[in-house]
Amino acid sequence: MEIFDDLEAEYDRLDQVFAGLSAADWVRPSQAAGWSVVDVLLHLAQTEEAVVATVTGTPLQAEVAAPNQDAAGVDEAMDRWVAAERAGPELVYPRWQAARRASVAALRAADPQRVSPWASAPLRPATLATTRLAEHWAHALDITGPLAIPYPDTVRLRHIAWLAHRSLPYAFTLAGVRPAPVRAELTGPDGATWRFGPDDADSVISGPAGAFCRVGAQRLAARDSGLTATGPHGPTALRVLRNYAA
CATH class of the missing domain: 1.20.120.450 (dinb family like domain)
Known part of the structure; x- marks a missing residue:
């Protein structure tokens, strides 16, 4: 697999x-x-x-x-x-x-x-x-990061981006917010577009996949990520985004 x-x-x-x-x-x-x-x-x-x-x-x-x-x-x-x-x-x-x-x-x-x-x-x-x-x-x-060793993003981030998006209902609930449909439209390290979530969702997070994954890992603040969050639930989804359930 x-x-x-x-x-x-x-x-x-x-x-x-x-x-x-x-x-x-x-x-x-x-x-x-x-x-x-x-x-x-x-x-x-x-x-x-x-x-x-x-x-x-x-x-x-x-x-x-x-x-x-x-x-x-x-x-x-x-x-x-x-x-x-x-x-x-x-x-x-x-x-x-x-x-x-x-x-x-x-x-x-x-x-x-x-x-x-x-x-x-x-x-x-x-x-x-x-x-x-x-x-x-x-x-x-x-x-x-602290050792200044290059660790460039790879297309393997697609798995992590999928996990972050899949964890959104949990993240909403953990934050005391009712889960809502959100679509992610991300640009992978190879320039490909990665889409997660329903096509008709009126809330969207878009931007670089690396930034999306870093926000989900709590290694980058949403406000500094360069990601765009639109619709009634997009900003909240970006705020609560996480790559893990714990």
Whole structure:
């Protein structure tokens, strides 16, 4: 399936970034608040291991889950998990490499119609793979930005843009707003036009797909994105846009 191939390609690209980091790079602050570069990679390793656990039905080790039991939310749980297992790149990097290979293998082998528990809602393997692509891409920006490492957009953003648009009803509800139909008309990195949502929707978000995905990842403010939001629900949709359900 295309999403699994694209997920693996994104992992490979990020692996090349990690392979080129110096000892000083690993401990520099990332754009993820409170986390160094190696902390971000630890978080990705941990969540890849969680993918394998949920897809295969193998529970995480008790000592891994324990820090998260009384956390106020997903962000706090993830921060505690990283703090509980913080380590150097000599341990974290190979851990992530093993976890990402196991994650892709588990997703490819899973029943495509079977849902697995994840964050706020159970997901099928293809959608779970899309969330992993979205998370790795967003955290790649957290790492490569401060280190001034080029990380250009690719057509794989189409999966992330689809996820952000698909998550709009959830995003509306989370913000206390009644969901409404919204169409996205985006320009991909290759110049192609990507359309999501009903053709007759009277609310539209349009502009570069990279900006759309960055707003959804909360790596770019909607007001600074250059995106256009029209119709009765377009501005609200742009304000609440998110690439994840948590």
